[in-house]
Amino acid sequence: MSEPRELAAGRTVLDIVEGVRAGTRSAVSVLEEHLGRIDEREGEIHAFNLVLADEARIRAAEIDAAVAAGDEPGPLAGVPVALKDNMCTKGVPTTCSSRILEGWRPPYDATVVQRLRDAGAIVVGKTNLDEFAMGSSTENSAFGVTRNPHDVTRVPGGSSGGSAAAVAAGFAAAGFGSDTGGSIRQPAALCGVVGVKPTYGAVSRLGLIAFASSLDQIGPFAHTVADAAALMEVICGHDPGDSTSIPQPAPELQSVLDTGVEGLRIGRVTDLPGGADEEVTTRVEAAFAALESAGAKIVDVEVPAFTYGLTAYYLIAPAEASSNLARYDGVRYGLRVDATDTNAMYAATRSAGFGDEVKRRIMLGTYALSAGYYDAYYGKALKVRRLISDDFARAYEHVDGLLAPSSPTVAFPIGERADNPFAMYLCDTYTIPSNLSGHPGMSVPFGTGEGGLPIGVQVLAPALGEPVMFRVAAELERAMEAS
Amino acid sequence: MSSASDEAHAARGESAADDEPAFEVVVGLEVHVELATATKLFSASPNRFGDEPNTNIDPVTLGLPGALPVLNRQAVELAMRLGLALNCEIRPCAFHRKNYFYPDMPKAYQISQYDEPLNVDGWLDLPSGHRVGIERAHLEEDTGKSTHLGGTGGRIHGSESSLIDFNRAGVPLVEIVSRPDLSTSEQARQYVTELRAILVAVGASDAKMEEGSMRVDANVSVRRPGAELGTRCEIKNLNSVRSVGRAIEYEAVRQIALFEAGGAVRQETRHWSEGDGKTHTLRTKEDADDYRYFLEPDLVVLDPDEEWIERVRASLPVLPAARRAALAEATDTTADAESVVVVTDRAQDAYVLAVGNAGGDVARALIHVKEAFAGEGEEPSLPAADLAALTRLEIDGAVTATQAKQVLAELLANGGGDAGAIAREKGFEAMDTSALDTLVGQVIADNADSWASFEGGNDKAMGALVGAAMKASRGKADGKAVTAALRARRPS
Numbered sequence: 016m017s018e019p020r021e022l023a024a025g026r027t028v029l030d031i032v033e034g035v036r037a038g039t040r041s042a043v044s045v046l047e048e049h050l051g052r053i054d055e056r057e058g059e060i061h062a063f064n065l066v067l068a069d070e071a072r073i074r075a076a077e078i079d080a081a082v083a084a085g086d087e088p089g090p091l092a093g094v095p096v097a098l099k100d101n102m103c104t105k106g107v108p109t110t111c112s113s114r115i116l117e118g119w120r121p122p123y124d125a126t127v128v129q130r131l132r133d134a135g136a137i138v139v140g141k142t143n144l145d146e147f148a149m150g151s152s153t154e155n156s157a158f159g160v161t162r163n164p165h166d167v168t169r170v171p172g173g174s175s176g177g178s179a180a181a182v183a184a185g186f187a188a189a190g191f192g193s194d195t196g197g198s199i200r201q202p203a204a205l206c207g208v209v210g211v212k213p214t215y216g217a218v219s220r221l222g223l224i225a226f227a228s229s230l231d232q233i234g235p236f237a238h239t240v241a242d243a244a245a246l247m248e249v250i251c252g253h254d255p256g257d258s259t260s261i262p263q264p265a266p267e268l269q270s271v272l273d274t275g276v277e278g279l280r281i282g283r284v285t286d287l288p289g290g291a292d293e294e295v296t297t298r299v300e301a302a303f304a305a306l307e308s309a310g311a312k313i314v315d316v317e318v319p320a321f322t323y324g325l326t327a328y329y330l331i332a333p334a335e336a337s338s339n340l341a342r343y344d345g346v347r348y349g350l351r352v353d354a355t356d357t358n359a360m361y362a363a364t365r366s367a368g369f370g371d372e373v374k375r376r377i378m379l380g381t382y383a384l385s386a387g388y389y390d391a392y393y394g395k396a397l398k399v400r401r402l403i404s405d406d407f408a409r410a411y412e413h414v415d416g417l418l419a420p421s422s423p424t425v426a427f428p429i430g431e432r433a434d435n436p437f438a439m440y441l442c443d444t445y446t447i448p449s450n451l452s453g454h455p456g457m458s459v460p461f462g463t464g465e466g467g468l469p470i471g472v473q474v475l476a477p478a479l480g481e482p483v484m485f486r487v488a489a490e491l492e493r494a495m496e497a498s
Numbered sequence: 499m500s501s502a503s504d505e506a507h508a509a510r511g512e513s514a515a516d517d518e519p520a521f522e523v524v525v526g527l528e529v530h531v532e533l534a535t536a537t538k539l540f541s542a543s544p545n546r547f548g549d550e551p552n553t554n555i556d557p558v559t560l561g562l563p564g565a566l567p568v569l570n571r572q573a574v575e576l577a578m579r580l581g582l583a584l585n586c587e588i589r590p591c592a593f594h595r596k597n598y599f600y601p602d603m604p605k606a607y608q609i610s611q612y613d614e615p616l617n618v619d620g621w622l623d624l625p626s627g628h629r630v631g632i633e634r635a636h637l638e639e640d641t642g643k644s645t646h647l648g649g650t651g652g653r654i655h656g657s658e659s660s661l662i663d664f665n666r667a668g669v670p671l672v673e674i675v676s677r678p679d680l681s682t683s684e685q686a687r688q689y690v691t692e693l694r695a696i697l698v699a700v701g702a703s704d705a706k707m708e709e710g711s712m713r714v715d716a717n718v719s720v721r722r723p724g725a726e727l728g729t730r731c732e733i734k735n736l737n738s739v740r741s742v743g744r745a746i747e748y749e750a751v752r753q754i755a756l757f758e759a760g761g762a763v764r765q766e767t768r769h770w771s772e773g774d775g776k777t778h779t780l781r782t783k784e785d786a787d788d789y790r791y792f793l794e795p796d797l798v799v800l801d802p803d804e805e806w807i808e809r810v811r812a813s814l815p816v817l818p819a820a821r822r823a824a825l826a827e828a829t830d831t832t833a834d835a836e837s838v839v840v841v842t843d844r845a846q847d848a849y850v851l852a853v854g855n856a857g858g859d860v861a862r863a864l865i866h867v868k869e870a871f872a873g874e875g876e877e878p879s880l881p882a883a884d885l886a887a888l889t890r891l892e893i894d895g896a897v898t899a900t901q902a903k904q905v906l907a908e909l910l911a912n913g914g915g916d917a918g919a920i921a922r923e924k925g926f927e928a929m930d931t932s933a934l935d936t937l938v939g940q941v942i943a944d945n946a947d948s949w950a951s952f953e954g955g956n957d958k959a960m961g962a963l964v965g966a967a968m969k970a971s972r973g974k975a976d977g978k979a980v981t982a983a984l985r986a987r988r989p990s
Binding site for chain 2: 103111119123335342344
């Protein structure tokens with residue numbers, strides 16, 4: 016079992032970029048270190064659906080050539096990155112860990128992937144996820160479970176469990192996931208890495224295979240807060256190809272990390288729903304104490320959104336998913352199971368292609384949108400969503416940010432919740448509200464529980480409040496290093 | 499007071515009063531129009547008819563995973579042009595997803611405007627002056643085009659295989675929904691014709707029904723005068739103005755017959771068959787899809803600002819109705835006169851007015867253009883000044899209307915010329931008063947019965963007498979002069 020801070024030595028994004036750009040380390044050697052660790056442990060971890068060793072080696076050699084030629088190699092020169100397998104990669108299979116996309120190769124890169132390549136990052140592989148990002152353990156994958164590098168009998172969290180595990184295991188210096196209800200922050204917490212869910216619209220969704228379009232947001236996994244800031248500066252910023260993209264440039268985050276938290280007002284949510292283990296709440300309290308001693312003011316606030324978020328989410332997200340996943344009909348790409356007529360072909364294809372959790376949510380969402388039920392379910396959930404935004408808006412009149420658990424528990428044993436969807440859904444109690452409100456949130460490793468398993472503390476901020484969020488996260492990281 | 503016998507009459511669809519029909523027909527039209535944009539509604543693929551199948555496609559058109567729609571500004575602007583031309587209010591609006599499975603619908607949902615459309619509450623005036631309310635004119639995307647092979651009737655059911663062309667998928671459409679303000683097939687035909695003229699005038703669409711860039715569905719119901727609206731049927735597959743009229747007539751008769759037989763109209767979608775001239779059940783309300791509309795989360799609210807709206811409004815051309823009014827006024831006729839409607843529809847109204855500006859007679863020019871310029875376009879080959887010269891010869895009595903037609907035919911064939919010279923070459927010269935007098939005397943003598951009738955006050959006999967005069971003079975006589983001479987001889 017490795018401590019996150021030790022793992023980070025020499026492996027951070029910033030270390031790699033500094034070495035590669037200065038010519039003191041080659042991108043090829045950095046890549047080979049990572050590929051070596053993949054060789055050693057990927058067999059037991061199964062973070063990847065696909066490792067792109069050959070392509071990565073070619074790209075690393077190109078970066079080294081660029082550095083040697085004196086060309087600008089980019090702000091992420093030579094950084095090995097792992098991409099959740101729901102981000103389109105040109106010519107490379109992109110599966111969403113589902114059989115339904117069997118054989119499909121996207122003809123384009125997602126905007127985020129394009130920006131990473133342009134910045135000199137090297138894609139080492141496509142990582143495992145809960146099918147179509149529906150889950151909190153990466154157990155709902157058509158290609159098998161991913162294991163937590165800290166304890167391979169336990170889940171890495173989900174749905175971006177593959178990317179979180181890849182970073183935690185040192186398979187990549189950075190990972191990218193998508194967060195619809197906590198799918199970056201919760202696995203980041205369970206794997207002991209930093210994970211960021213940016214403000215909705217801060218990062219382009221173009222090329223991200225949709226689960227719930229109004230909630231999905233891509234974000235980074237990293238060893239350190241500073242790495243996460245550097246990655247955010249590359250992937251954020253307006254994309255005219257995504258109509259929901261905010262027309263603003265990427266925020267400057269690296270420059271604010273040393274600002275400290277003096278004078279910041281940090282909210283403690285007094286009506287936070289229970290259910291978090293004591294070892295988790297203890298660490299959240301320790302985080303408040305650390306911020307207070309660094310000069311922040313801790314303020315009690317009420318945010319009922321945390322109580323109502325889960326139910327609204329489990330109507331809105333499945334409703335959008337039922338529509339987003341309707342295109343997998345066997346007509347144009349992916350799996351097709353032939354049958355006697357078109358409707359039978361649809362049914363056979365979708366029955367064979369989707370796993371149980373995906374089918375459950377498609378049915379739930381279809382029902383919530385159906386004539387006669389819309390007002391009682393989807394319509395009401397939208398109203399609750401508006402109230403949740405109001406709740407946060409009121410809270411942020413009094414505070415600059417909030418702290419909460421990222422996950423109610425540390426990593427749980429594989430199989431423990433696999434047959435109990437509701438227990439699984441509760442994993443996202445503390446993360447879901449900020450997806451519904453569109454606000455940013457991030458999980459920062461903040462110590463371990465009794466069994467030595469990582470615990471993350473979640474920092475929440477208002478829309479486009481990433482600079483404040485990163486200042487708080489950096490302070491927590493400094494406090495951990497000092498302890 | 500109504501007697502049992504009155505009720506029996508009513509039940510048979512007969513009215514107690516002869517001038518009041520037993521049933522009213524109520525028609526509302528839904529017209530889909532492809533906008534004349536360079537690219538599709540949500541992607542950069544060309545919006546072009548007739549290309550090789552599946553060449554104007556891209557990830558958005560095909561609904562590939564990860565693809566996102568981006569709204570086409572030109573499509574919005576063309577829809578606004580149409581909306582303003584239809585006197586609509588332009589509103590902040592949104593797009594919804596209409597969910598259903600069909601192979602030519604790549605995403606399994608259509609992006610359409612549902613309860614928040616761009617254009618609302620307008621109207622369209624028919625040439626007759628009848629005002630038809632426009633409920634809404636909203637943006638949506640077209641589907642791909644399926645071709646079903648094997649089986650019967652080109653339907654998917656029972657076919658052996660299907661081919662899909664996605665070139666049309668994502669082409670921008672505007673759906674124009676009228677209020678149920680039409681009550682005859684003729685009004686419906688006029689509405690479609692007028693709407694088409696407006697669409698072409700504002701440049702929103704080429705509106706070609708034969709190419710499918712304009713598609714009409716008719717909602718038809720019947721009711722007793724004054725009663726509430728009856729159950730309606732939606733008629734699809736109306737591929738020409740003529741079939742719009744025929745289908746409405748057929749459907750009205752069918753529904754009235756159902757009523758008279760004591761039955762009830764069932765709400766359903768019906769298919770017009772040009773072959774047998776009937777409508778047939780396509781689907782009933784019971785098997786209608788539940789489209790599960792919800793707000794399209796991949797797009798944001800569309801809220802055209804005042805400045806944009808006013809810029810579009812200022813750029814609108816003079817619309818057909820105003821052009822007809824101007825032409826009617828200049829020619830001293832009515833805006834719904836056939837000549838005015840036809841000439842304006844051909845966009846030759848400016849030409850007729852130009853004949854007037856060149857010193858010609860506008861009313862005569864209007865008739866000539868209507869009758870002889872069907873093959874000419876918006877800018878006829880014949881210089882307006884040449885037609886003006888011809889109408890002056892007519893006014894001066896130098897040529898008769900019949901002769902003028904022959905001169906005009908030659909002018910058109912030559913693409914211009916001196917009308918006077920052509921008239922002289924053809925030997926057309928005005929008949930002097932004494933020759934006319936002789937001619938009229940001869941006609942009266944040869945057509946004693948008609949003359950007697952005319953003399954007795956029957957003006958209808960005039961036609962036969964004038965016709966005889968024209969025949970006897972081989973078209974040289976001026977019909978108006980003959981008429982005047984005949985009236986002069988009738989004892990008052």
